[in-house]
Amino acid sequence: MSTYKKLIFFLFASMVVLAACNNDDKGADKNKSLVVKGLYSYGPEIKSFTECEDGREFWVADSAKTLELAYSNLGFEKPYTPVYIEVECKLVKSDTSKITGDYDSTMVVTKLLKISKQIPDGPCSQ
Structure with a gap:
């Protein structure tokens, strides 16, 4: 019976360690800055990308x-005239009780890298 208890304890401890490692990885992704490129529209009621x-x-x-x-x-x-932008940002979950709830995520811009009226050829121009 003693060996059985040790095995159960070892399995439980392993699960706790694995769960702690997975939570740390998720926290690191939330704080990671991304560089994104796309179309930005701005007006009195909507700020979308x-x-x-x-x-x-x-x-x-x-x-x-x-x-x-x-x-x-x-x-x-x-x-609301779209412009091409490149920005550094972080993505956070949108608040479902506000207008932002219509979007999957909120893009929090930390640095503007480029803004242009000219939309480049490629996926953005379609």
């Missing part, structure tokens, strides 16, 4: 406070 490669849509939060300013400085007459 569509990724060029796979078409995923994100709500945009501009933590750097440079994206919205750069968009406004482009001088559009009408809101």
